[in-house]
Amino acid sequence: MSALPPAALQAQAVGVQIGQRAILHGLSLSLAAGRWTSIVGPNGAGKSTLLRALAGLLPCTGQVQLLGRPLHDWPRRERARTLSWLGQNEAAADDLSVYDVAMLGRLPHQAWLAAPSAVDHAAVEQALRATQAWDWRWRALGQLSGGERQRVLLARALAVQAPVLLMDEPLANLDPPHQADWLLLVRALVAQGHTVVSVLHEVSLALQADNIAIVADGRLHHHGSASDSTTHRALEQVFDQRIQIQQAAGMWLALPCLVPSVLKGSEAASKCG
Known part of the structure; x- marks a missing residue:
């Protein structure tokens, strides 16, 4: 086994x-x-x-x-290099450029007040290209749509390389x-x-x-x-029982089961077949 x-x-x-x-x-x-x-x-x-x-x-x-190690035993910087986070409605300064927002993901790797290294710049470029945000790297975050902003915040999380x-x-x-x-x-x-x-x-x-x-x-x-x-x-x-899991084109999908919301459990299941 x-x-x-x-x-x-x-x-x-x-x-x-x-x-x-x-x-x-x-x-x-x-x-x-x-x-x-x-x-x-x-x-x-x-x-x-x-x-x-x-x-x-x-x-x-x-x-x-x-x-395998209790989370509270990790030094903060080491933990930040090991575990990367992307949350809902993440805050970021709207006047920062896309590039600078992504560079924030490299902070756990940098010494205090140190300038970004060549490795940092390479990691940011890789992350922005992976999220298709590289072409507008010098635009301000506040100029982006909601979807574009989300891709930049994802790039910030990827740039950590955790x-x-x-x-x-x-x-x-x-x-x-x-x-x-x-x-x-x-x-x-x-x-x-x-x-x-x-x-x-x-x-x-x-x-x-x-x-x-x-x-x-x-x-x-x-x-x-x-x-x-x-x-x-x-x-x-x-x-x-308001969804059904079925396979299509080799993928498992959740399809809505259109029964009245007042029906639950076995009653809804019987309606959905």
């Missing part, structure tokens, strides 16, 4: 409370290194909260481990061609040995991942291969 791949990230009985509300309830999850895992689930399930806890951006109970990359709703504002480009980019990163963890609302795109972690009500509902029928049934269940 082949050994399981090592874990890039592990959540061990992680709990998060914001104000008086518990968001995550002792959730445990092991994410394999060198794989792409998509985190999916209904609105308000705790997906983004889980990703932020894995990134060390939220206080939590339990423990998060990065590459082995682990966490992305919360990375497809926001991207049109279908650039969503396809993002899928190809993630696949290339994984082929190079990177670990990618993404929160996605687009279930059909999430199904292109290696693994899927389904979160509901702040708990792990299911974790398995994206191509496994058990995962597909778990997805249909957590979305109240």
Whole structure:
């Protein structure tokens, strides 16, 4: 029997409370290194909260481990070189150029107040070309559309060249061609040995991942291969049988099941066939 791949990230009985509300309830999850895992689930399930806890951006109970080492034991700069983050509605100064925004991803590699090195410039060019943002590298961020801005922020995350990359709703504002480009980019990163963890609302795109972690009500509902029928049934269940997982053109897709929203569970399943 082949050994399981090592874990890039592990959540061990992680709990998060914001104000008086518990968001995550002792959730445990092991994410394999060198794989792409998509985190999916209904609105308000705790997906983004889980990703932020894995990134060390939220206080939590339990423990998060990065590459087998407790997250709080990592020196900040070393952790920033190892784990890259792309969040929702990321803030960035609108008067900065696209190039300078992408260069921010190189800060963990630079000495205090040091000028960017040739390696930094090469990493930024590679990231901007990968996101097709190189041609407008000298434009101000504030002059860009929402989709263009998202590609620049993705380039900033890529410029870190971290082995682990966490992305919360990375497809926001991207049109279908650039969503396809993002899928190809993630696949290339994984082929190079990177670990990618993404929160996605687009279930059909999430199904292109290696693994899927389904979160509901702040708990792990299911974790398995994206191509496994058990995962597909778990997805249909957590979305109240309002989607059907079917294969087309060699890809697994989530198709909407058009039944009245008042029907749930087995009743909705019977209507969807």
